[in-house]
Amino acid sequence: MSHDQSAEQIRANNDAKLIRMGNQIATFFSSQAGDTGGQDVAEHINKFWEPRMRRQFFVLADSSSDKFHDLLKAAIPHINKPEEVAQN
Numbered sequence: 128m129s130h131d132q133s134a135e136q137i138r139a140n141n142d143a144k145l146i147r148m149g150n151q152i153a154t155f156f157s158s159q160a161g162d163t164g165g166q167d168v169a170e171h172i173n174k175f176w177e178p179r180m181r182r183q184f185f186v187l188a189d190s191s192s193d194k195f196h197d198l199l200k201a202a203i204p205h206i207n208k209p210e211e212v213a214q215n
Contacts, residue, residue, distance in 0.1 A: 142191070145187060146195065149195065149196070152168055152172065153195075153202070156171070173205075173207045182208075184206070
């Protein structure tokens with residue numbers, strides 16, 4: 128049952144989902160005409176992903192970008208990096 132998962136397992140599942148979502152977006156835009164160099168992917172992520180998701184995306188970009196679709200990798204410089212949340 129899901130309540131039996133450790134925090135590490137939950138984070139790994141969330142990371143995998145975020146990578147899968149990013150790759151699905153990149154796959155969609157790769158099927159479109161033209162070559163935007165990832166700008167359409169970045170525009171979609173900037174528009175629809177909340178700051179928490181984009182913050183985690185950048186953590187994954189540093190550690191797991193080998194799992195990213197090439198177009199998702201190309202989008203990284205165009206994705207708005209959210210400010211860090213101050214820890215109290």
